[in-house]
Amino acid sequence: MEEINYNTFIREVKINKEKIENINEYPFSLPIIKHLERLKMHPKVTFIVGENGSGKSTLLEAIAVAYGFNPEGGTKNFNFYTKNSHSILYEYITLVKGIKSPKDGFFLRAESMYNLATNIDELDSVLGPGARVIDSYGGKSLHDQSHGESFFSVMLNRFSKNGIYILDEPEAALSPCRQMSMLTRINELVRENCQFIISTHSPILMTYPDSTIYEIKDSKIREVNVEETEHFQITKSFLNSKEKFLNILLND
Template sequence: MNGRKIDQFIRGVRLDRDKVESFDKYPFSLRAVREMDRIVFHPNVTFIVGENGSGKSTILEAIATAYGFNPEGGTKNFNFSTSDTHSCLYDFITVVKGAKMPKDGFFLRAESFYNVATNIDELSKEIPGDFLKSYGGKSLHDVSHGESFFALIMNKFGKNGLYILDEPEAALSPIRQMSLISRMDELVKGGSQFIIATHSPILMAYPKSFIYEIKENIERVSYEESENYNITKDFLNNYKKMIHILTK
């Protein structure tokens, strides 16, 4: 770890189950939430993975919101709201914080990134100075979706930061996903912590991490044990047979 003393900004989260009136109502009816007790985070990177609708993004959103980030994304200073659709789960979890505070932070979610980019443009008109410099020097709407994601990660993300990412691979090619691993490692070595919900077996390969997989419950698994890894591996090793089965 290059001699760096590790103390994460968020050590974990726990569900305050005694505050929940009914596990039959959303979001508590989600299996991931219903079975949730305590999640311990890696000081560097923690992945939350699972099938569509499993609840991983709901849990990630609750963690970010409970920590003080805007539910739609951005830094703690972003307070815009275009659609009040986030769940109430953040009111029912306790974030277990570490001994230090991050110097920077960002909640990046693919589904509402357009709204974040628009708010950045609006703030650039209100705040004196070169506000857009920390986002790559120009409007994130003036580049492709993937380029805007990467411009944000390369320019806004810095050392000693807390970064919560919801499916960042949605806008990134496989090559860019590998570049993201390199950037993550650079920032981790500079004292940053990541919590990521993802489907990407490329990102999940990052070694200094925990992987929590949502199935019947929330279970910590190794990379090779994860469903994302095994399904992708089986498909690539037998793609002709798989395509025949899927299209016959």
């Protein structure tokens, strides 16, 4: 019998298919949603990987919103939005939670990081000296840092122990070196009872050992190891046979 870890903040994600009226409408028309019933989360790190348009970010967003996070990112206390573009999928999923609730949490997404940084600056302009939100993010406006620096600043300063962290393509702003640093930071937080759910294209991040990797491919989702992922295989093949690939890709 499979052992259940009841201390996991999010143990499982279930799609409530019986509530869906038209499976051919977006987001239910996404192949991954059509074929998905439930997805078990790793107690430490779960990766969801797949090609662009596979539905991984849509699924991750639904998990985050269903958990109570702002669709554009931040903690549960953020309620800003610049465009109401998130899907209704969150209304059709059930999150199976553990017996303990996290003391911290954050939804970090690459595409709306600018909006998050702007909202923090706007809040601080209203609150004034002595109660700055940015102090929890390292004390320096995220707009005054590069995209990658602001991403890493959030992870270093705002993430803390006993937290649930949902990250949508965090490598988008990070160099390969910083992605390795991110592995170190993830490991530090995992040791402090944190859980991560991450959508990514990065083979570097996927190498984190104590994790589960779900790959969306051919309209299905299955658990794989990092070496089996298409991202890892293509990257490795390209680097090992660079000239061959370039001849094929650039041949007129």
